[in-house]
Amino acid sequence: MDSANLLTAVAAAEPNAKPREKADRAAVQVPVGNFSALMKRLRNDSAFAFDMLCDHTAIDWSEQGSFELVYQLYSTVHGHYLMVTTSVPRVNPIVPTVREYWRIAEFQEREVYDMFGVLYDGHPDLRRLFLEDDWKGFPLRKDYKDEFMLERPE
Amino acid sequence: MDYFLIVPFTLLAALFVFGGLAASFLVAPHRPGKVKNSPYECGEKTIGTSWVQFNVGYYLFALMFLVFDVEAAFLYPWALVFREFGAVALIEAGIFILVLIAGFIYAWKKGALEWV
């Protein structure tokens, strides 16, 4: 189904899921509280049948002081896309893991932890994916300072 | 006297083997270091020990190979001269091979050749 009635269907399924504006596809914003429930429905409910987690990443909105976690979902059955986002404070970002719905989330979440420091509740093997285990700091944060990095001279 | 040819043959073989070793022994710079002597594992430090109990099948397989390799080695000289000795040599070798095949069947039935 196309994005319009997909949004209404999701709103029906999850009352406090507000559509996220400024996105190029059907996008929904969910508070962290009932994030896991919505994901479970999106995965198992045959009306949605989002069996493929295309992409999971995070955006560091340092002015608003929050991380926005973005999940791009796709359903091979119905052929429609949905973008689900939830935001957590920058100080102690804890998000429930979606590993048991999509197996790949375990590794994408490890990458987001490695780059942003977002902690995943219930993740079986949360450790850095790319950087050394004893690396200080999280590189993709806007306020990451590193004397090794060379700025381009103007 | 016609066995004399073996001597230059072994000399040449020895020269070939030890010549290479001697050349590298004489010419190559020899600088052992702690890292150079450490085991090479794709650039990584090794994890855990490699002194572990592994499947006995490897040992049995090697043993079977050894037996039949030696058997082949014995058959070479026999194959050269058995024409002069006629049927006796043939029966002799037949018994030799049959005994070994009996051993092989025994090992096969006992499952020595089943791979893990």
Added chain:
Amino acid sequence: MSVHITTLDDRVRLRKDDSSPLSTQEYFVNMGPQHPSTHGVLRLVLKLDGETVREVIPVLGYIHRGIEKMGEHQSYRQFVHLSDRLDYLSALINNWAVSMTIEKAANIELNDRIQVIRTLMAELQRIQSHQLWWGVFGMDLGAFTPFLYGFRDREIIADIFEETVGARLTMNYIQPGGLMYDIHPGFVKRVKAFLKYFKPKLAEYETLLSGNVILQERLRGVGRMDGQTALSIGATGPVLRASGVPLDLRKSEAYGSYGKVAFDVVVGKNGDCWDRYWVRLEEMRQSMKIVEQLIDNIPEGKHMVMKPAVKIKLPEGSYYNQVETARGILGVYIVSDGKESPYRVHLRTPNFNNLWAITETAANWRLGDLVAILSSLDVVVPDIDR
């Protein structure tokens, strides 16, 4: 539920569970960063029991250059050349992915000539990538001749690219707003010569390797992965289609001029190494069919819709766009805050997901089969680490 951060050392530790003193013990071996059959710096920590692989733990980051951090400091046009260095075997398709995301966000309209040339270039790059995969796949299974055959035919496409683009590997050819150059006058002639040359050669590939009993023995039924597992680890491209799921963005999204050409999606049945092998060979034929249909009627028009010096500024918002590369779906996710360089760039790379198929399928196979499975996944490591 608690948040518990572990490290590699306690992930790679033997649990003491030897039930009887006679049982064989497991040990760890590094199939490490510098290894002939990992095609790049991918480190697999293997938990072995004798020769049988019990568990594979991939360790990444040996070629992590931080491309996403660099993306935040570069303008949109500059970011295109970084996309070459991701999956350098489908460099043109990566350029297309980034350019298409930027064009959709800034809604730049393209004429037909650009779309047809882009589709032609992408399909030639797909054939070239599968040729290299076929050569290296043969070499991994111990046959050196396919390596020579594959690279010999690959050089011809490299000449075609070099004549038009000027580069053999990192193209930087498809820019947001069109193409860097128009195609070289000799392009159509060379592509037709290549098609006539390569059709019998593909049949030669079949007789050389596919018909070989040893190869069939080593591939049939090895590393089986069913559709559901493939979808749950997000595998895409030939790996997913070999498991029976007919997901091909060229068909479902019909971007570029894929809508105007007739080709069929190659789908395997039981997702083992043989199907992954057979699907890629068949895909080469489909790509040649696409090139054949497009090469004769390249429409006239300008090769660049926008002056190259024009600064591109995307309106605020988040844009996500996917393209089918030789190895799967490459998604480019750009969050823009209206400035000249993106606020956040994220690349959903196909190899990242295809790699984890090794942890699903490699258990209880022997070491030789592990190499076959890893090579059948056709993993390019800088694409994983970014």
Added chain:
Amino acid sequence: MGIITEKLPCYIEPIPGGSLLLTSMDAVINWSRANSLWPLTFGTSCCAIEMMMATGAPRHDTSRFGAEVARPSPRQADLLVIAGTIVRRMAPRLKTLYEQMGEPRYVMATGSCAISGGPFMYNSYSTIRGADEIIPVDVYVPGCPPRAEAFFYGLLTLQKLIKEGETVRKPGVRRKPVLSALPPGITLDQIRAEMATVLKSDAIVNVEQAAKKLEKESQDGQCESADGCCCSRT
């Protein structure tokens, strides 16, 4: 122990004609080392493909220069070809691999990533800017990725360095400056001066202007394309 290389020279040199014997021994040993460089397959990123095309593929083939046997293990290799970017996590491994190679070992940094960090030089928190920060490098082959011919030129330069730069007593060619590989008659200051002028004059590369300049040259017939046909890019 390398008796000939370590112990013998100090005895032979004083006796008359000794140094002649030593240099001729140098020549033989260097000749054999230079013409049988076994590269270690160490490709990290895109340059690895170009190196594969250069070493193993049928069109460009290094077996003409004796460097065809690409060994995966450092124990049997004596030329470490760094093809690709070196990142901070790979650096200790690269150092271990280099130290595990047998003496006399040579290093060739191919590709601008191995020379100076290349496209990942700025704003990257994990790219090492140049492999010579970790291990001593003998020959630098620029390019991104360098063509197979550039790789051969680097190989020939290394062979020239080995044949003339090395003596038995002190293996390793790093002592001789790499400048000996410059074509005869050109000095470093000339190159620096010319680079300064080039950078100042066309700071911004103008595509149309460059194309017109190329067109003018092809009208005068000075087109030197690889396969002989006169290529004028219209």
